[in-house]
Amino acid sequence: MRRRRWKRVLIGAFAGCAVLVDAGAAAAQAAASTEQVAIATPPAGSAAWVQDHSLGRALPDPATATAGAVAAFFAALTPAEQARLLAEYPLVVGNLDGAPLDLRYRANRAAIAAERDRAQDRAADRSLDSTARALAVSRANDCAHLLEPGRQILAFDPRxxxxxxxxxxxxxxxxxISVLVPGSDADLGHHDQAAEPLRSPAGMARALLAEEQRQAPGTRAAVIAWTGYVTPSGLGPDAVTSRLADVAAPRLERLLDGLDETTDPAADPALFCHSYGSVVCGVAAPDLPHTTGTTDMVVFGSPGMGVQSAAELGTGVQxxxxxxxxxxxxxxxxLEVGGLGHGADPTGSGFGAQDVSSAGASGHNGYLAPGTDSLHNFGSIALGRYQGVNLQQPEAG
Incomplete structure (x- = not known):
């Protein structure tokens, strides 16, 4: 009992410190935040999928199949067989790393449309209270935005x-290829924000791609805004432990395994890890797949990566x-005490990271703002143009 009380005190100290240095709105959010339920299981429909032998062969188990096995399975199917699986199991197909990209985009459009319709039905259900109906309206609107022409949804899970x-x-x-791994409060409702777009994964990804295209208009680049894990909500207890990151890391590794099967870039995908996303990247680092060499891992606004030095992340990570x-x-x-906190400062002189300039950036979400050194540097790293990266200069004296 005494140990549990001490852990609560430590959580309060970490969260309280964060609250004191942030704005009042964030403080209110922290006070109201609750622990999140991590999603570690395959999406809805997976149980029926595993039991389906109508094609005369076993379908790859979403919980255990490797991306290579998934890719080989779909390569052996006819277009009609692929379309049939998409129609019957859109959530499964849309989330299977290793499945053909275009098939996943189509499957997720179907899954998002179904979720929009479900939410619209709930919004119109007068047996529900006003709060439930308002949440349903918000969910329907979020889904409708994802269904706009030209959007490419690589994964979608309404849970x-x-x-x-x-x-x-x-x-x-x-x-x-770059993968943006966001931090706290990233989810379907905050995926793409018209107001303050750089507070959202989609807004940050757009800014990074635009910078790459500005620096190298002849280079074919792509950026994935990856909210493939349950993030902490606000500045509560989840933000000061690695519990959610521990579940997220294998999901990030599977994403990269899937990209290895379905894409052919000139270098391993670069990871851009914001805030709590850098904790996810730190947990995942030792087990990341490396196909062509070293993985560039950019951490910004980081509370730590769960380690004391970059050497603990493995030899294949820069x-x-x-x-x-x-x-x-x-x-x-x-610092890290009893499972609370995320270790050393990645920008510290003894950590072993390349400390890059973020001159011009302001606040926790301003790193990809136009004209900042950080945006320029992120674009150069994403393109592999390391000579163009401006390193942070040591302070005089």
Missing amino acids: GRGLVSEVFGDLASAER VWATRNPDDWIGNVPY
Whole structure:
């Protein structure tokens, strides 16, 4: 009992410190936040999928099949067989890493349309209270936006707050691929925000792709905004432990395994890990697949990566780190005590990362703003143009 009380005290200290340095709205959010339920199981329809032998062969188990096995399975199907599986199991097909990209885009459009219709029915159901109906209206609107022409949804899962991953650019032909791993509060409802777009995964991904195209208009690039895990809500207990990151890391690794089967870039995908997303990247780092060489891992606004040095992340990872002086995350303790906290500061001199400049950036979400050193540097790293990266200069004195 005494140990549990001490753990609560530590959680309160970490969360309280974060709250004190952030705005009042974030403080209110922290006070109201609750622990999130991590999603570790395959999407709805997976049980029926596994039991389906109508094609005369076993379908790959979404819980255990490798991306290579999934790719081989779909390669052996006729277009009619693929279309039939899509129609019967859109959530399964849409979330299977290793399945053909275009098939996944089509499957997810079907799954999103079904979720929109379900939400619209709930919004019109007068037996529900006003709060439930309002949430249903919001969910229907979020889904409707994802169904707009030209959107490429690589993964969609309506459970809980909703998971969604979107592709910007032509992933199938991309020479350079980047994956943006967001932090707290990323979910279906916050995937793409018209107001303050750089607070959303989609907005950050668009900004990164636009910078790559500005620097190298002849290079085919693609960026994935990956909200493929349940993120912490606000600044509560989940934000100061690795519990959600521990579940997220294998999902990130499967995404990269799937890209290895369905894309052919000139280098391994680069990871851009914001805030709590850098904890996910830190957990995943030792087990990341490396096909062509070293994986570039860019961490910005990081509370730590769960380690004391970059050497603990494995030899196949090159860490680049930045934090601007106005980012409140810098006032959070960089330590780990009894499973609370995320270890050393990645921008610290002894960590072993390349400390890149973020001059011009402001706040926790301003790293991809136009004209900032950080946006320029992120674009250069994504393109593999390392000579163009501006490193942070040590302070005089």
